[in-house]
Amino acid sequence: xxxxxxxxxxxxxxKFIQPGEKxxxxxxxxxxxxxxxxxxxLEEDLNETNQYYxxxxxxxxxxxxxxxxxxxxxxxxxxxxxxxxxxxxxxSTTDYNGVYxxxxxxxxxxxxxxxxSFPLQNFHQHQIExxxxxxxxxxIAFVILRFSKIEEVYLLEGKTLLFFWExxxxxxxxxxxxxxxxQYGHKISLGFQPRIDYIKIIDQLYHLN
Amino acid sequence: xxxxxxxxxxxxxxKFIQPGEKxxxxxxxxxxxxxxxxxxxLEEDLNETNQYYxxxxxxxxxxxxxxxxxxxxxxxxxxxxxxxxxxxxxxSTTDYNGVYxxxxxxxxxxxxxxxxSFPLQNFHQHQIExxxxxxxxxxIAFVILRFSKIEEVYLLEGKTLLFFWExxxxxxxxxxxxxxxxQYGHKISLGFQPRIDYIKIIDQLYHLN
Numbered sequence: 373x374x375x376x377x378x379x380x381x382x383x384x385x386x387k388f389i390q391p392g393e394k395x396x397x398x399x400x401x402x403x404x405x406x407x408x409x410x411x412x413x414l415e416e417d418l419n420e421t422n423q424y425y426x427x428x429x430x431x432x433x434x435x436x437x438x439x440x441x442x443x444x445x446x447x448x449x450x451x452x453x454x455x456x457x458x459x460x461x462x463x464s465t466t467d468y469n470g471v472y473x474x475x476x477x478x479x480x481x482x483x484x485x486x487x488x489s490f491p492l493q494n495f496h497q498h499q500i501e502x503x504x505x506x507x508x509x510x511x512i513a514f515v516i517l518r519f520s521k522i523e524e525v526y527l528l529e530g531k532t533l534l535f536f537w538e539x540x541x542x543x544x545x546x547x548x549x550x551x552x553x554x555q556y557g558h559k560i561s562l563g564f565q566p567r568i569d570y571i572k573i574i575d576q577l578y579h580l581n
Numbered sequence: 582x583x584x585x586x587x588x589x590x591x592x593x594x595x596k597f598i599q600p601g602e603k604x605x606x607x608x609x610x611x612x613x614x615x616x617x618x619x620x621x622x623l624e625e626d627l628n629e630t631n632q633y634y635x636x637x638x639x640x641x642x643x644x645x646x647x648x649x650x651x652x653x654x655x656x657x658x659x660x661x662x663x664x665x666x667x668x669x670x671x672x673s674t675t676d677y678n679g680v681y682x683x684x685x686x687x688x689x690x691x692x693x694x695x696x697x698s699f700p701l702q703n704f705h706q707h708q709i710e711x712x713x714x715x716x717x718x719x720x721i722a723f724v725i726l727r728f729s730k731i732e733e734v735y736l737l738e739g740k741t742l743l744f745f746w747e748x749x750x751x752x753x754x755x756x757x758x759x760x761x762x763x764q765y766g767h768k769i770s771l772g773f774q775p776r777i778d779y780i781k782i783i784d785q786l787y788h789l790n
Contacts, residue, residue: 432714434674439646440664455649458664465643469678471687474719476680505641510683 412567414483414518414525418468421566431571433470433477439463465502466513472571473580476511478503479570483518489547490517492540500537503530512578516560516570517553526557527573621776623692623727623734627677630775640780642679642686648672674711675722681780682789685720687712688779692727698756699726701749709746712739721787725769725779726762735766736782 412420418435425431444457466480480503482494495515506513513530528548536548558573575581621629627644634640653666675689689712691703704724715722722739737757745757767782784790 426714429714429717432711432718432720437646437648437670437672438651440649440651440667442647442649452668455664455667455669458649458667459661460664461646463646471685471715471718471720474685475683476685478680502641505635505638506680508638509641509680511641511680 417567424566431472478513481516491547525560528557626776633775640681687715687722690725700756734769737766
């Protein structure tokens with residue numbers, strides 16, 4: 373198979389951005405340059421965190437591949453199959469899952485540039501449904517919320533997210549206020565390795581330590 | 582997003598086959614037509630089984646999307662983004678995972694048309710490594726092996742697969758004999774709903790019932 377770098381550019385030099393991924397402009401890159409975050413996206417930080425957990429034998433958690441509907445594939449002679457037509461599909465689950473001390477771990481990660489609230493439209497109905505199914509199966513489900521402007525990251529338990537989701541469905545506000553996230557969520561300390569140590573919070577919440 | 586059927590055909594009418602997926606010829610389709618299996622692939626049977634588990638609230642287990650390396654995407658006006666160039670990537674984990682009664686479930690499914698042995702080349706080194714990591718994390722890891730000619734399906738525990746893999750690495754045979762699979766694995770009864778009731782075996786092995 374041909375070896376390809378993860379980043380690529382259009383012929384016009386424009387960088388390809390995955391749908392849902394925040395475009396990092398040079399300006400925000402410079403602005404966010406601190407010890408805990410050097411312009412990395414939440415996804416990059418979590419991938420490095422999971423890589424650290426895996427290498428150190430702490431947990432086995434992976435991001436699921438982006439679901440793609442393949443329509444046309446070419447099989448050139450003497451080289452790898454090339455997908456010539458495909459479309460992004462909506463995922464039916466959350467993005468991350470795996471195992472920690474025998475327990476099933478499942479989460480979705482989202483970031484916002486809002487400072488005072490986290491819009492619930494960041495989540496899809498099917499993701500909420502998946503979180504509900506995982507909780508019914510006694511799995512550990514949660515979301516990781518990043519307020520990128522203030523560089524704060526919170527873990528919000530699945531049941532808490534469901535509470536706010538149902539409040540919205542019952543005619544309430546379409547977001548969780550920052551104050552609510554800070555009160556009902558669990559702030560994750562940011563570090564060098566691991567960057568976003570969410571397992572520490574899971575240890576505390578589920579007494580797995 | 583455009584709605585596309587999972588099956589598609591080339592302009593010449595040839596059906597697209599995912600890499601690694603067995604091509605079903607008309608002949609084998611007719612031959613395999615019985616109550617328990619009507620020419621369905623192992624993947625189709627497992628997807629329906631998992632769908633049944635999900636709908637009945639028994640377990641939440643999904644197949645991971647095929648990992649694809651996206652190289653070029655077009656964004657036509659007023660229609661969905663089209664992936665114009667992409668390549669199949671090798672998965673870094675097994676294909677299926679999820680949660681059952683709080684426990685992490687992880688497996689790979691493979692079929693062979695051999696009658697007397699199951700070739701170990703059906704598995705990749707990284708999948709074996711992943712199974713080892715999951716077992717170290719006290720997850721429930723196994724493989725589902727289908728002998729398609731005789732329509733028998735077995736669950737082989739992760740630790741048992743590792744035993745035969747290490748035998749190969751130490752210079753032993755490059756396959757597991759059918760007799761060994763039958764002796765050290767667990768035969769899964771095939772039914773209508775669910776088709777391949779592997780959770781029943783997990784209940785027995787881990788006393789989760």
